[in-house]
Amino acid sequence: MSYSLNGWPESVVPVQSISNSGITEIPAKYIKPPTKRPSLESLETKVDIDLCIPVIDISPLIGGSDNTDEVTHAISHACKEWGFFQVVHHGVTPDLVQKMKDVWREFFYSPIDAKKIYANNPTTYEGYGSRVGVDKEAILDWGDYFFLYLLPESTKNLDMWPKLPPNLREITEKYGEEVMKLCKVLIKAISKSLSLDESYMLKAFGGDDIAGTLRVNYYPKCPQPELTLGLSPHSDPGVITVLLADEHVKGCQVKIGDSWVDIKPINGAFIVNIGDQIQVISNAIYKSVEHRVVANAQSERFSFALFCNPRGDMMIGSAPELVDPLSQPLYNPITFDEYRVYVRTRGPLGKLQVESLKAA
Ligand code: OGA
Numbered sequence: 001m002s003y004s005l006n007g008w009p010e011s012v013v014p015v016q017s018i019s020n021s022g023i024t025e026i027p028a029k030y031i032k033p034p035t036k037r038p039s040l041e042s043l044e045t046k047v048d049i050d051l052c053i054p055v056i057d058i059s060p061l062i063g064g065s066d067n068t069d070e071v072t073h074a075i076s077h078a079c080k081e082w083g084f085f086q087v088v089h090h091g092v093t094p095d096l097v098q099k100m101k102d103v104w105r106e107f108f109y110s111p112i113d114a115k116k117i118y119a120n121n122p123t124t125y126e127g128y129g130s131r132v133g134v135d136k137e138a139i140l141d142w143g144d145y146f147f148l149y150l151l152p153e154s155t156k157n158l159d160m161w162p163k164l165p166p167n168l169r170e171i172t173e174k175y176g177e178e179v180m181k182l183c184k185v186l187i188k189a190i191s192k193s194l195s196l197d198e199s200y201m202l203k204a205f206g207g208d209d210i211a212g213t214l215r216v217n218y219y220p221k222c223p224q225p226e227l228t229l230g231l232s233p234h235s236d237p238g239v240i241t242v243l244l245a246d247e248h249v250k251g252c253q254v255k256i257g258d259s260w261v262d263i264k265p266i267n268g269a270f271i272v273n274i275g276d277q278i279q280v281i282s283n284a285i286y287k288s289v290e291h292r293v294v295a296n297a298q299s300e301r302f303s304f305a306l307f308c309n310p311r312g313d314m315m316i317g318s319a320p321e322l323v324d325p326l327s328q329p330l331y332n333p334i335t336f337d338e339y340r341v342y343v344r345t346r347g348p349l350g351k352l353q354v355e356s357l358k359a360a
């Protein structure tokens with residue numbers, strides 16, 4: 001199979017326009033094969049089991065407390081057992097979070113012509129889009145998004161950020177700065193939790209040039225949520241992801257064993273998850289975990305995924321400190337620029353991408 005990154009294989013239709021047209025049956029392009037459907041009934045029973053990802057109060061990390069052992073331990077446990085956790089007392093103000101939600105809702109609610117100016121392509125993904133991957137045969141996901149580059153400065157292209165509403169750029173920049181600051185605090189703590197020097201990972205991922213991108217996800221109402229997904233199973237390719245999710249509308253699910261477990265976002269919290277680069281650098285002591293988004297017939301949903309990524313040309317392999325001296329590192333080193341071509345061409349594919357790095 002050959003892939004091209006020059007353009008989309010067919011014209012891109014925003015899911016929002018399909019949803020707004022009032023159809024009662026979704027187009028065939030969105031209907032997943034039976035084994036990949038979300039089986040909504042079984043999810044209800046899972047809720048009874050009430051598995052919850054850990055919630056961690058990180059105020060000692062934010063306040064610069066001398067006593068961070070307990071938080072570091074909680075992070076270590078969450079990374080080992082779940083790959084996902086929620087953080088509270090993270091220092092990003094509720095006001096900024098609310099403004100972020102407001103400006104982006106306004107953008108997605110604006111007329112299609114105002115959004116189409118930012119239509120993206122599969123080379124950079126920057127802009128307004130509705131598909132990931134360029135395989136023409138792919139069954140599509142029920143969601144639209146806006147993707148942009150925040151940091152380092154050299155990657156930021158404000159022309160591709162929506163001009164309207166007028167305060168969107170300023171608020172998004174501020175949000176990006178604050179959440180990237182939080183990412184650095186978390187990456188230091190994760191480093192420490194593996195008994196590495198606290199700056200070990202930040203350095204390995206590019207130091208001051210560590211990258212940040214933002215994906216604003218919009219999942220319109222779906223008349224047949226049992227047949228499709230808002231976002232197919234995947235692990236995040238980068239270092240860590242900080243997700244701001246609607247606390248009223250569930251949707252994101254994490255794969256624990258063979259079950260899909262709902263994340264119930266807490267008001268004011270961020271959901272944090274480990275990306276593939278931490279799985280690689282930690283030699284799989286911590287693993288990125290598959291997650292997906294289910295569609296919803298009653299409510300639309302927005303989410304904001306800030307991906308903290310390595311600088312594109314940093315070669316990332318397992319930290320020698322974490323590899324048993326009697327064995328080989330589990331993964332072959334690769335740069336992030338090379339790594340991300342995989343998902344950009346093939347679309348979300350569970351954990352196949354990180355597994356492709358396994359040393360023979
Ligand atoms: C993502 C993601 C989850 C969500 O954008 O990578 O996993 O709830 N999003 O939108």
Ligand code: NI
Pocket residue numbers: 234235236241291305
């Ligand atoms: Ni994700």
